[in-house]
Each structure stands twice: as structure tokens, then as C-alpha cells.
Amino acid sequence: MSTPTAPPPTRRLLRVEDAATTLGFKRSTAYEEIRRGRLRTVQVGRRRLIPTEYIEEYVELLKRESHNH
Template sequence: MVPGSRKRGSTRPQEHPRGASPATPHLHGVAAPAERLLYRPEEAAATLGIGRSLIYEEIRLGRLQTVRIGRRRLVPPEYIERYVELLKCEAEATA
């Protein structure tokens, strides 16, 4: 092999069209959604500023709804918003 030449299958990163990354494939002519459609419970907890244990407790109690894909529990943004509204109503009721 000549020094400075490359073999096929080099580890050089592939370039993607229009700056798209492999994690976000380019959809021809379709705009990517501005907001995620589903969050893992840990991500929902981070969004709400609460801990992992509390988010799972709220899910178990039925206060925060989830959807399931296979065995995974995921939280749509509208369910996070409903949960926040529930918290606001509870705060107003005790005030």
C-alpha cells in the first residue's frame, strides 16, 4: 500500500445531504417536526424538573398518562401539559 492512500471502508465520517446527521435522516421535501412526539419518562422528568422516581410514581398513580410501544412507556407532550394543568388545579384548590 502506498503511504497516504486510503483503503475502502475507511472510518472517515460520511457526509449527509444539507447537513442532516445520521440520527435525523433527511426526509425529501418533508420538514422535520419542531417538537418531539414522544419522550422517555426520564426526559419528561427532566422537562418538568422532577426526579426519575417521582415521574414513575406519578405514572403508577395515573396522574401522568403514557403510551406504550412494545414494552416501552413513552410520554407525549400533550400528556405533560395535562399533568401541569392538573398540578395548577390542585394548587388553586388548596390556596
Template sequence: MNTTEDVRLYRVRDAMTLLGQSRSSIYELIRSGRLRTVKEGRTRLVPSTAIREYIALLEREAEAR
């Protein structure tokens, strides 16, 4: 069984679950550049590092308020 630490690339639906966001919200984050992705063929994947970076961005924004 894989833990989240073992997974390096997530499908968009998995990123939705991890971040608690809707599909349209995830794609808006991607379009706006707030969530980095890579493509493998026709599949868009979210690197685990991009998820950590996005969470860190949210934390920095929360501290700035």
C-alpha cells in the same frame, strides 16, 4: 432541530427533565394515574398532551388551596 412543540412522545428521562422530577417520582406519577403514558414495544413513552394535562392538574390543585 426539533423544538418541544415538534415532539409528540417523550421517553421517561426526557419527561424527568421537562418536569424537573426524579425517575422514581415520574414512575410514581405514572403508577398513581396522574401522568398518562403509552407503550411502544417495551418502551414507555409520555405523550406531550399528558405532560400538558399534568401541568394543568398541578395548576388546578394550586388554585384550590
């Protein structure tokens, strides 16, 4: 009988490309939303990363905008 293993930890910082995939759009769209200040990032060294909570904030922004139309 094998012992159960813990699931791999969930990544909390995503590359822009991975965040775009998670959100269901292209990398260029993610960079455009970042440029516009709608999708926030953090700087880690020379890399821009997106914390998963910023992805959730962005989804909430989209929801609010869709309710206003």
C-alpha cells in the same frame, strides 16, 4: 451566503426520564406519578413513552390542585 435550515422537529413522545427532566423532577417521581395514574403514558412496543400533550395535561392538573388549596 448560506441557506436557512429548518429547526429540528420537536419530539412529541418522550421517555419517562426526559419527561421528568422537562417537568423538573427526578425519574422516580415521574414513575410514582405514573403509578398513581396522574401522569399518563402510551405503550410503544415494550417502552412507556409520554406524549407531550400528556405532560401539558399533568401541568394543568397541578395548577388546578394548587388553586384548590
